[in-house]
Amino acid sequence: MLWKHIIGVYDKDMQNELRRATKLTYHHVHLNSYSVMKVNLAAQVMSMSVSKIMQEYGGDEASETAKFVSMIDRFFACMNVRSLSESLRKRKPDLMPYTSLEDPRFKFLLGDFLGYLNEWKNEVESKEGFKKTQKSKMFLSTQTFKGLVMRTHAVAEATQFLLGSGVSFVLTNKFCQDPVEEHFGHRRALGRRNENPTVYQFGYQENKLRQQRS
Known part of the structure; x- marks a missing residue:
């Protein structure tokens, strides 16, 4: 690649x-x-x-x-399924809301996609005549690989749990952690170089962020 x-x-x-x-x-x-x-x-x-x-x-x-x-x-x-109608507008079935435990996308995510990554990883590791540093350039970084595996399992299993508990549909985009990262990004900006705020400082920053949003 x-x-x-x-x-x-x-x-x-x-x-x-x-x-x-x-x-x-x-x-x-x-x-x-x-x-x-x-x-x-x-x-x-x-x-x-x-x-x-x-x-x-x-x-x-x-x-x-x-x-x-x-x-x-x-x-x-x-x-990143985020609405009930986006799949129709974009003519893309993978953007349809999850409504069934038998949804074929679970097989794609947990079987095809993760299987593809593992096969790629195993193929690189089995190559002979290459140093570890050379092999590391032939595959995703360890952090990226583990992150993809963890996120795929987490989203698929959470979606299956919700559907099995009676939820009529699931929009996987709602599991996105971007709002959390954005919130703590604002916190870091307020705290500047202070990486270990006290309880008082934490509460002060939270109130300040609330005032900015209001």
Whole structure:
């Protein structure tokens, strides 16, 4: 899996009068220290449309990169169901609300997606003639891999629990921790370099944040 395949899709698409990967821009493929942190750019690069065009433009050489992109696209969709109608507007079944314990997306997440990551990991670990540092560049970072595994199990199992308890539908985007991270990000900004606030300081910051929101 190589980033040059993503760049190849952008370069070849730019040569066409009617572009197909319409959301890819220069900033999507030539990243800097700021843009590499932008989730919207990642979601637009790791999209099914990019995967399909890559298969057409890149052939067998880019097939594994195209497969990775398509897997991530489905993962993003399954984990970010946020409304009852978005799947209809975007014609994307993976964005449908979860309503059944038999939903095939559970098999994709816990079987296909995690199986794909584990197979990739095992293949890298079994390679001979490479140092540990070299192998680490052939796979996701340990933190990223463990985070994906933990989040996938957590969301899938929480969704199954809720459906089994009588909840009529589940929107997986509601499990997102971004609001929590944003809240404590504001706290860090208020506390500046103070990483160990007292109970009094914590309460003062909380009241100040409440006043800002009101």
